Amino acid sequence: MNVLKPHLQSTVFTLLDRNASQREIHRLTGIDRKTIRRYRALRAGAEANSPGEVTTGPVSVDGQIPPPRPPASGASGATVTSSLARSACEPHRTWIEEQVRLKRNAQAIYQDLVDHFGFPSSYQSVKRFVRTLRHGDPEQFDRLEFLPGEEAQVDYGEGALTIDPRSGRYRRPRLFVMTLRYSRRSFRRVVWKSSQQVWAQLHEEAFRYFGGVPSYVVLDNLKEGVLKPDLYEPELNPIYSAMLAHYAVVADPARVADPNRKGCVESAIQHTQGTALAGRRFETLEAQNEFLRHWEENWASKRIHGSTRRQVEAMFQEEKPHLRPLPVAAFRIFTEVVRTVCDDTTVRVDSSY
DSSP states (O other), rough: OOOHHHHHHHHHHHHTTOOHHHHHHHHHHOOHHHHHHHHHHHHHHHHHTTTOOOOEEEEEEETTOOOOOOEEEETTTHHHHHHHOTHHHHHHHHHHHHHHHHTHHHHHHHHHHHHHHHHOOOOOHHHHHHHHHHHSOOOOOOOOOOTSSSEEEEEEEEEOOEEEETTSSSSOOOEEEEEEEEEOOOOEEEEOOOHHHHHHHHHHHHHHTTTSBEEEEEEEOOOTEEEESSSSSEEEEEHHHHHHHTTTTTEEEOTTTTGGGGOOOOHHHHHHHISSTTTTTEEOOOOOOOOOOOHHHIIIIBBOTTOOOOOOOOHHHHHHSSSOOOOOOOOOOOOOOOOEEEEEOOOOOOTTT
């Protein structure tokens, strides 16, 4: 059994008299916490047997106290250990919880505990107690309700491993998902690369898959859709903006670093990756897109949604009449470039003047 030198014993007993925690004593002296715990129990036993006598000289702890970690069998040693492990902040739990809800930090709470309650323990004890309370408070969200045909959400994820025709190796394509907010019906399509034209074409394919268009689309601030993020006046990509105008749809970019605004499509991507595509490999993009179409129609759309407790397909049939009709002509994809007018008033276009 470890026996401390006299000067270290004196230091430990002095710090214990000042109600220092085992963690603080270990930090100041470097003594193992198990040894500190034994000397604390030894001090408690000595004070119980001889209230007016305190021993600070060399003391052997062999066989004089119960083991530092007695079995959980209801023995008397278990009561001593549990009382030592009990936080000094526990009697003030209700008051501390109220201060944590007011967003006060541990330092301010500790100062008020000392001033108003005569708190005898250290700041570190309060800091640890407050940390456990903050970890126990879950983040709260408000559930938003939307009308049929009001909103759709779009985002990119990663598809399943597919053979790249250029390299002949497996790699993951980009997974485009558009989800109708009311019914949770989704359109899924994988592509090798994205661009302004591809982003607009995927939207158009999704609108025609649903047989109508929603009032507005919620997206994040990726470059294919948003050139300059702004809460009130975001600058959209010209091709994307023209495509939305053709279908009379309004873009509603989410705030930067705020994925919860489009949590519906985020969940749809996770559901697709974890249920439909996990562990699968495909030879071609066409094979993966055909599988996604089959999975959506036979499984995803027939599931009972966890929040609404209703079938997705049944809700989609309710929502479909509220989608705005599609225009007669499809959107004509164009490319926007900057040209330079030469001195002879000609413009060079693809090696021609």
